Amino acid sequence: MNEETAMLEHLNFFNKVISELLAVDIKIDREDKASILLSSLPQLYDYIITTMLYHKKTPILEEVTSTLLSNEIRKKIKSRGADKIEFGGHGRKRKRRKEKFGLVKGVSLLSQGRSLEE
Numbered sequence: 001m002n003e004e005t006a007m008l009e010h011l012n013f014f015n016k017v018i019s020e021l022l023a024v025d026i027k028i029d030r031e032d033k034a035s036i037l038l039s040s041l042p043q044l045y046d047y048i049i050t051t052m053l054y055h056k057k058t059p060i061l062e063e064v065t066s067t068l069l070s071n072e073i074r075k076k077i078k079s080r081g082a083d084k085i086e087f088g089g090h091g092r093k094r095k096r097r098k099e100k101f102g103l104v105k106g107v108s109l110l111s112q113g114r115s116l117e118e
Contacts, residue, residue, distance in 0.1 A: 018033060030062070
């Protein structure tokens, strides 16, 4: 895989090769498929490869595929500038709730000797 190839394209090509091997009765277990997939990645993915290979258990193909696709989605979101999530009016609602119960700026009406009915 070169660095311009999209991860999904690479995974599709990898699955095609594995299917062709199965068609000629060459069976590869899930752990070996995961190792082959990891070794086919460019240097850009070294941190993922290292993390997955030195994890406590041997990675299986589904875990590797899931990790690679999640990473690809995260990179696309970040490149679009959508990594800043806005939460709408949550702060405004919280302020109203505090005012309703007399908790503006952390000081309650009760601590000032006033009741909530006033």
